[in-house]
Every structure is written in C-alpha cells, then in structure tokens.
Amino acid sequence: MARREDIALTSRLSPFQRIYLLLIAGFIVGPFLPLIIQSLAFRWAWPDLMPGTWWMQQRGKSAIPLAWDYVLSPYSHIWEAAINTVAIGTTVTAICLVICLPAARVLARERFRGKGAFEFFLSLPLIVPEAAIGMALLMIFIRLGLAGSFFGIVIAHLIPTIPYMVRMLTAVYQGLGKDFEEQAMILGARPMQILFRVTLPMLLPGVVAGALFTFLVSTNIFLLTFFLGQGKIITLPTLLFAKISGGTLDASAAGITLVVTLPGIVLLLITERFIKEEAFGKGFGN
Amino acid sequence: MTPATKTHPLTRRERRARILLFAQFVPIFAVLVILFGGALVMAVLQSLGFAPWFGVNTFPTLDYFAALWGSATFWTSLGLTLYYATVSTFLALVLGTLLALALVKTFRGKTFYKYLYKLPLMIPYTVGIALAVIMLGNGGMLSRLAAFFGVIDDPGQFLQILKTHYGWGIIAVYIWKQTPFITLAVYAVLLGIGRETEEAAAILGAGRRTIFFRVTLPQILPGIVSSTLICFAFNIGAFEAPFILGGGFPDTLPVVAWRYFNDSDYTLQLRGMATVVSIGIVSGVILFAYLAVYRTFERRMGRN
Numbered sequence: 001m002a003r004r005e006d007i008a009l010t011s012r013l014s015p016f017q018r019i020y021l022l023l024i025a026g027f028i029v030g031p032f033l034p035l036i037i038q039s040l041a042f043r044w045a046w047p048d049l050m051p052g053t054w055w056m057q058q059r060g061k062s063a064i065p066l067a068w069d070y071v072l073s074p075y076s077h078i079w080e081a082a083i084n085t086v087a088i089g090t091t092v093t094a095i096c097l098v099i100c101l102p103a104a105r106v107l108a109r110e111r112f113r114g115k116g117a118f119e120f121f122l123s124l125p126l127i128v129p130e131a132a133i134g135m136a137l138l139m140i141f142i143r144l145g146l147a148g149s150f151f152g153i154v155i156a157h158l159i160p161t162i163p164y165m166v167r168m169l170t171a172v173y174q175g176l177g178k179d180f181e182e183q184a185m186i187l188g189a190r191p192m193q194i195l196f197r198v199t200l201p202m203l204l205p206g207v208v209a210g211a212l213f214t215f216l217v218s219t220n221i222f223l224l225t226f227f228l229g230q231g232k233i234i235t236l237p238t239l240l241f242a243k244i245s246g247g248t249l250d251a252s253a254a255g256i257t258l259v260v261t262l263p264g265i266v267l268l269l270i271t272e273r274f275i276k277e278e279a280f281g282k283g284f285g286n
Numbered sequence: 287m288t289p290a291t292k293t294h295p296l297t298r299r300e301r302r303a304r305i306l307l308f309a310q311f312v313p314i315f316a317v318l319v320i321l322f323g324g325a326l327v328m329a330v331l332q333s334l335g336f337a338p339w340f341g342v343n344t345f346p347t348l349d350y351f352a353a354l355w356g357s358a359t360f361w362t363s364l365g366l367t368l369y370y371a372t373v374s375t376f377l378a379l380v381l382g383t384l385l386a387l388a389l390v391k392t393f394r395g396k397t398f399y400k401y402l403y404k405l406p407l408m409i410p411y412t413v414g415i416a417l418a419v420i421m422l423g424n425g426g427m428l429s430r431l432a433a434f435f436g437v438i439d440d441p442g443q444f445l446q447i448l449k450t451h452y453g454w455g456i457i458a459v460y461i462w463k464q465t466p467f468i469t470l471a472v473y474a475v476l477l478g479i480g481r482e483t484e485e486a487a488a489i490l491g492a493g494r495r496t497i498f499f500r501v502t503l504p505q506i507l508p509g510i511v512s513s514t515l516i517c518f519a520f521n522i523g524a525f526e527a528p529f530i531l532g533g534g535f536p537d538t539l540p541v542v543a544w545r546y547f548n549d550s551d552y553t554l555q556l557r558g559m560a561t562v563v564s565i566g567i568v569s570g571v572i573l574f575a576y577l578a579v580y581r582t583f584e585r586r587m588g589r590n
Contacts, residue, residue: 011391011392012391012392012393013388013391013393017384017387017388017391018393020384020385020388021385021388021393021399024381024385024403024465025399025402025403027462028402028403028405028406028462028465028466029402029405031417031418031420031421031427032417034420034421034426034427035416035417035420038420046425046429046430046433047429047430047433047434047439048430049430049431049434098313099313099314099317100314102310102311102313102314103310103311103313103314103315105310106307106310106311110307112307118311121318122314122318124318124322125318125322126515126516126519127515127516127519127569127573128322128326128519128523128566128569128570129519129520129522129523129540129565129566129569130520130523130524130525131523131524131525131539131540131543131544131562131565132326132329132523132562132563132565132566133322133325133326133523134525135329135543135544135547135558135559135562136325136326136328136329136332136559136562137321137325138547139328139329139332139555139559140324140325140328143339155317155321156321158317158321159318159321159322162314162317162318166314216407216408219410220408220409220410220411221410222410222411222412222525222526223523223524223525223526226525226526227544236410237410237411237412238412240410240412240413240416241412241415241526241530244412244415244416244419244530245529245530247419247423247448247449247530247531248419248423249416249419249420249423253416254416254420257412257413257416257417260409260410260412260413261409261413263408264405264408264409264410264413265405265408267408268401268404268405268408269401271408272400272401272404
C-alpha cells in the first residue's frame with residue numbers, strides 16, 4: 001500500500017516515461033537527420049546508409065553544396081516565397097489584431113445574452129474543414145477578381161487566425177482586470193489616454209504572444225494559399241508542395257524543406273519565451 | 287442565472303452603452319459573417335445548382351448531390367477520409383496525453399525538451415510530408431535500414447507504406463504534426479488543475495491506473511475534447527498529405543473535390559461544390575455527435 005502511494009505521488013519519471021520521451025523526441029526530430037544529409041549529398045544511392053559521394057568530393061564543380069547552390073539561387077523562387085510568407089503573415093497579424101482587440105475586451109469583461117453562442121460562432125472556423133472554406137472562397141474570389149492576389153490571400157488567412165487570436169486576447173483581458181483603467185478614469189484620463197497609457201502597455205506581453213501565434217498560423221497555412229493563390233502567389237509551404245508533389249525528394253527538395261523549417265525554429269525560440277502554456281490552455285479550457 | 291435578464295425597459299444611457307458594446311463586435315462579426323458565412327452560403331447554393339455565371343441555374347435541385355452520392359466511389363472516398371482522420375486523431379491523442387503526463391514530471395533537460403517537442407507545431411504540413419517521403423518511401427531511410435540488416439535486397443521488396451489506401455504515410459504525418467498540439471492542450475490543462483486531487487486520491491489509496499482514469503482523465507477531458515475536435519476537423523479537410531502520400535483513385539474527399547474543380551468540364555465544379563458541402567455535413571454531424579456525447583458525460587459527472 002505504502003509503495004503504491006509512492007509511485008502515484010512521485011514527481012520523477014517512470015522508466016517507461018523515460019524511454020517514451022526519448023522515442024517521441026526521435027520521432028519528432030529524427031527524420032531531419034537524413035534530410036540534412038540528403039541536402040549535402042552529391043550521390044546517395046540505395047541501399048547506402050550514407051551518401052556514396054558527398055558534395056565535398058565534388059568541390060571542383062561547385063564551391064558550395066550543389067543542392068544549396070540551387071536552393072539559394074533565384075531559380076528556386078525561395079526568396080520570393082520567403083518574402084511573400086513574411087509579408088502575408090505580418091499583414092494578417094496586423095489586421096487580425098485590430099479586429100480582435102475590441103471584441104476580446106468585450107468578451108472578457110461583459111456578460112450578455114447569447115455570449116456562449118457568439119463564442120461558439122467565433123470558434124467555428126476551426127472546426128469547419130479547410131477544404132470546404134477554401135473551395136467556396138475560391139469561387140467567390142474568382143468572381144471578385146481577388147483570386148491570385150496578395151490581398152485575397154490575406155483576407156482568406158483571417159478566417160483560421162481570428163479564432164486563435166480572439167481566444168488568446170480574451171484570456172489576456174481576463175487576466176488584466178478593470179481596476180487600473182477605472183483608476184485612470186477617476187483621475188481624469190481621457191479614453192484615448194487610458195488606451196495608450198494604461199491598457200496597451202499592460203496588454204503588451206499578451207498581445208505580442210497573440211501576434212506571434214497568429215503569424216505562426218498564417219505562415220503554416222497551405223491549403224488556402226494554394227487554392228486562392230492560383231499559383232500566382234507562392235509562399236514557403238506551397239513552394240515545397242510543388243517541389244515534392246511527385247512523391248520523391250531530391251537533394252534540392254531536401255534543401256528547400258530545411259529552409260521552410262527555418263522560420264519555424266526561429267518562431268519556436270521566440271514564442272517559447274512569450275507564450276505561456278497556461279495562456280494557451282485557457283483557449284482550450286471549454 | 288444572469289442578472290441581465292431584467293424586464294423593465296432600458297434607460298437611454300443603458301441603451302447607448304449597449305450599442306457601444308456591440309459596436310466593438312462589428313469588425314470581427316463582419317469579417318467572419320461575410321467571409322466565412324458567405325463562403326458557406328455560396329457553397330450550399332452552388333451545390334444546389336445555382337451558378338448563373340456558368341449559365342447553370344437549376345436552383346434548387348439535388349441532382350448534384352444525387353449524382354455524387356449515387357456513385358460507389360464517393361462512399362469509398364468518404365470511408366478513406368474518415369478512416370485517416372479517425373485513426374490519426376486517436377493515435378495522436380494517446381501519444382499526446384502520454385507525453386503531457388510525462389512532461390508534468392521534473393526531469394533533467396525539461397526546458398530543452400519543451401522546445402523540442404513543439405517543433406512540428408511551428409512548421410507546415412508539407413515539411414512533415416517531405417520527412418515522410420525521405421523516411422518511409424521505398425528508397426527511404428527505413429528501407430535502407432531494412433536492407434542494411436539484410437531483411438530485403440531490393441527497394442521494391444520494402445513494405446509499401448506510402449501511396450496505398452492503408453495510408454500509413456498520411457497517418458504518420460498527421461500524428462507527427464498533431465501529437466504536439468494535443469500534448470500542449472492537455473499539458474496546459476494539467477498545469478491548471480495542479481496535483482492536489484491526484485495526491486488526495488493517492489492518499490486515499492488509489493493506484494496509478496485508478497488515479498489516471500478516475501481523477502486525472504475527467505479533469506483533462508475538456509482539453510482533450512477541444513483539441514481532438516480541431517485535429518479531427520482539420521484531418522477531414524486536409525488536402526496536401528492525401529494528395530501526395532495517398533493511394534490515388536479513389537482519393538479522399540478534399541482531393542476529389544479539387545479534381546472536380548480542375549476538370550476541364552467546368553460544370554463538374556458544381557459537383558465539386560456538392561463534395562465540399564458533403565465534407566462539411568459529414569464533419570458537422572460527427573463533431574456535433576461527439577460534443578453531444580461529451581456533454582451528456584459531463585452532465586452525468588455532475589458538471590454542466
């Protein structure tokens with residue numbers, strides 16, 4: 001009996017959990033190893049576990065790895081895709097913030113009839129299949145002349161990003177409370193002053209977290225960009241799709257995959273500092 | 287329950303405050319209603335035969351649905367779509383919950399691990415597909431390893447993982463991408479509830495299994511339900527993984543819809559719309575049933 005309690009209460013890992021953590025880590029990052037090798041290989045025939053010829057052995061032909069030479073050249077369109085991805089992500093984030101801030105404030109502080117239904121409506125875009133939204137929007141966008149335009153992609157990206165943004169901002173406002181704003185008001189501050197001198201500075205960490213997350217979601221969107229971009233606007237996910245849609249992966253595709261992974265790693269390093277798990281959990285509480 | 291349900295007429299100030307309140311919803315409401323709602327309404331209208339710009343206007347007709355639902359391949363496609371979505375969501379749930387339970391413990395390198403496991407969340411599905419190709423393809427790493435250990439001596443002998451209707455490649459990509467998502471959701475809830483209830487159960491003599499199923503699981507259930515809802519809905523509507531890693535005809539429904547859309551016979555676009563609407567209906571019905579079961583369970587647990 002006493003032993004059982006020990007096991008149940010321990011805060012240390014069980015042997016199974018130790019192995020499990022290793023296995024999951026291997027599952028998640030392990031596949032990147034052959035990807036890196038592939039991008040540096042010159043010739044890598046089956047069934048060799050390591051490339052038969054590395055690029056170093058062919059240095060006479062190219063100063064940098066051949067695949068990378070291509071990936072970083074204008075022919076691969078990777079710079080164009082990267083710039084598009086960042087530009088779309090930034091614009092989407094900015095618009096999303098402007099739209100969601102007022103709504104989140106009301107949702108966090110006021111009680112009104114139909115609030116539950118409204119919150120459910122706000123999370124609907126997350127549970128309606130993206131293919132359905134994408135194709136239906138495509139028909140509308142073609143008629144409005146928005147298909148294949150930067151602006152069209154941006155407004156399409158708003159649909160899956162708004163639900164996350166509004167949830168995160170609502171959690172931020174809930175944590176903030178009304179007191180400070182009320183005190184500023186009592187001391188005679190005007191609404192604009194309250195907004196810029198009191199509310200926004202206190203909201204900032206949460207707003208940054210929400211913005212980062214929105215940017216992240218936007219940069220990862222494939223389907224909406226692919227359907228609505230009509231091949232005219234390429235982003236990193238759609239570029240990679242075009243490269244691997246045949247179901248094979250050559251050295252340059254491996255290089256592109258690694259480049260497409262890069263913004264994610266950067267965002268991971270940043271967001272881990274800003275987005276607290278607890279805040280994220282609030283969005284999932286109900 | 288709410289004091290807001292008073293019956294006397296509002297004063298002018300109250301009414302103004304109320305209008306101001308709802309004015310703040312206008313931007314978000316406008317975007318979602320016009321874009322999202324508009325898209326859904328248009329999809330339904332077109333699937334019912336409303337497309338005057340093609341010179342097709344037989345609204346309302348169920349012909350397109352009849353033609354679609356009447357074909358056996360539609361049902362095969364639907365079955366495949368649901369199969370991939372269900373299996374991968376379930377496996378990701380099991381793996382993710384186990385991972386979240388391990389993450390609440392203290393161990394060396396935990397900070398680093400918490401960076402590491404989130405990596406798939408940060409990168410597009412297409413990267414996961416590329417990884418699946420290099421690992422699971424016939425010329426991939428697993429096949430090379432099998433050859434290294436002498437199990438096979440030709441790439442063709444390797445187990446066909448990609449491009450089959452068993453869809454293990456698709457499922458692997460979904461799991462790779464969604465396990466961290468579910469882990470994050472469950473882990474966040476676990477942090478929120480703390481360990482007091484588990485400790486109390488342990489002191490009262492409950493074993494590990496009992497504690498998990500009777501104490502922890504009911505508490506993390508909301509996180510589980512909302513995150514699996516999102517994953518499942520996403521998997522039903524996902525396009526890129528089944529397109530690249532799937533077994534070809536019959537495809538999953540989103541791919542079928544896409545093919546109708548790109549057919550040179552543009553009237554097939556309406557059938558594509560019917561496919562899209564069918565995806566929406568199916569996923570809607572399943573998600574509502576799921577939520578209904580969950581609500582019933584909650585009520586039986588004494589929560590509302």
